Amino acid sequence: MGGDLTDEELMQLARGDPSAFDALFLRHWRAVFNYISRMVGGRDAAEDMTQECFLRVWRARHAYEPIGRFRTWLFTIARRLALNELTKRQAQHTLLTGDIENELRPMGRRDPVSQPDAMANQGLLSPAVADGVDAADPQEILMARELARAMETAIDGLPEELREIVILREMEDMSYEQIAGIVGCPLGTVKSRLNAARRRLRTAALEWLGEKQT
């Protein structure tokens, strides 16, 4: 079930037909899990929260009104669960150490490579590699994978208010408007946070390049 139906149509059908909910779940469960686990870390906790997220959706099916996009609503629930978990962990951490600074794991402000065009101008990675096209040569594919790994580490190191924006934009391909709806902030804030996040990721990419060249 669900092939041509929109999320919103499936959600309405789910009121009387659990298989419509199955289809909705199968469309989104991996994305929700990825988002939550990137936000909070830890497979078991992320799976528990993913389960809780979808059960909340299921139990709210009779009250659901398709005013906005289902996906925005779904990720709003997922985000609330993730933030509650982070708040709980921070409280526990504060109780234990009195120091929450490390919990947020902000990236350093080092920017040892000052030429922003180093990678782009040197043609280190071709557009084919960056787009995941098969035509790239094995060396380039390897470097693209290494860069993606460096980016993964850098994303994990972003403060949560920047990390969530990057995940929603780059991994879930959401528009600024959708992200603003989920995060509950103005469009301008999405824009400035994404810009700030990319500046940090850019710095990490240049650091990675610096290490490759030494």
Add this chain to the structure above:
Amino acid sequence: VSDLPSPCGPSRSDGQPAGNCASVRAELSASIDGELDPTQQEAVERHLAACSACRAEAALLRLVSQAVRQVPRLEPREELRDQVLGQVRAEATIQPAAEGHVHRVEFLITERAGERFMYRQEVGAFSARPLPPPPEATATATSHTLVQWHQQRAGNQTMFYQVVEIG
């Protein structure tokens, strides 16, 4: 960035781009996402056409964006799917509670990661009317006549559940 002369001026002594470049770079992230209005986008493109430093910066941001999109997704275990859909099926079979009553559903899921897990869920949505707060203290096995445990296969695990009506 609506009216940017180009090419831009020299960098400042602290290494940051000067004047027009700084304002363009603040818009580059939104520009590569196609999130600027047409006037702003045109102004950025006009500046990039004349400024190699900002052009390189835009290319770098694009590369970073594409690299982030190559980061593999974290994948849940397949058991999670069975667990959620099994619980949904179990709840879907529950009949509405008598008016003013609450259903308490207790799930016992076996053999998940070698451990047993007990979930207790209030399922007030199945009641016909707004519900009073659940009487936590009375929701014990000893204060109610337990109905039989229902059994349901969910993928490669067996799930048991029971419904307890709380007065």
